Amino acid sequence: METVGIHHVALNVPDVEEGIRFYTEVLGGQLRTDRPELGIAGAWIDLGAQQVHLVEAPVPRNLGQHFALRVRDLDAAVAELRAKGVELGDPSHIGSNRQTFVVDPAGNPIELHEVGEPIG
Structure with missing residues (x-):
C-alpha cells in the first residue's frame, strides 16, 4: 500500500458551531460547503492541505491523543493566538523542533509544531 499523506482528522465535539468558530476564526481554517x-x-474544515472533520458527539476521555499542525513560525503563531485570547503554554524544544499545545473548546489538544534543522 502506498500512502500519500493524511487526508483528515475527525474530532468529537459537543457543539459543532462552537467548533467551527474555533477552527475558522482562531486557527484560520476554511469551512467547506x-x-x-x-x-x-458535523462540519469539514480545511487547514492547509488537510482537513479537520468535526462530529457532534460526546468527547471521550483523553489518553494523550492529539494531532499536530505544522507552522512556519511558532513564535508568531503563539503571539497571534494569545492576541485572540487563547491560552497556551510557552514553546518547548523537542530535539531541533519546537512545539506547544492549545486546547479546542471541546477539550481536544492540538499541537503546534515547528520543524527545525536536523541535529548532527
Missing part, C-alpha cells in the same frame, strides 16, 4: 448529509451533525 461540500459536506454531504451524513445523518449526524
Whole structure:
C-alpha cells in the first residue's frame, strides 16, 4: 500500500458551531460547503492541505491523543493566538523542533509544531 499523506482528522465535539468558530476564526481554517448529509451533525474544515472533520458527539476521555499542525513560525503563531485570547503554554524544544499545545473548546489538544534543522 502506498500512502500519500493524511487526508483528515475527525474530532468529537459537543457543539459543532462552537467548533467551527474555533477552527475558522482562531486557527484560520476554511469551512467547506461540500459536506454531504451524513445523518449526524458535523462540519469539514480545511487547514492547509488537510482537513479537520468535526462530529457532534460526546468527547471521550483523553489518553494523550492529539494531532499536530505544522507552522512556519511558532513564535508568531503563539503571539497571534494569545492576541485572540487563547491560552497556551510557552514553546518547548523537542530535539531541533519546537512545539506547544492549545486546547479546542471541546477539550481536544492540538499541537503546534515547528520543524527545525536536523541535529548532527
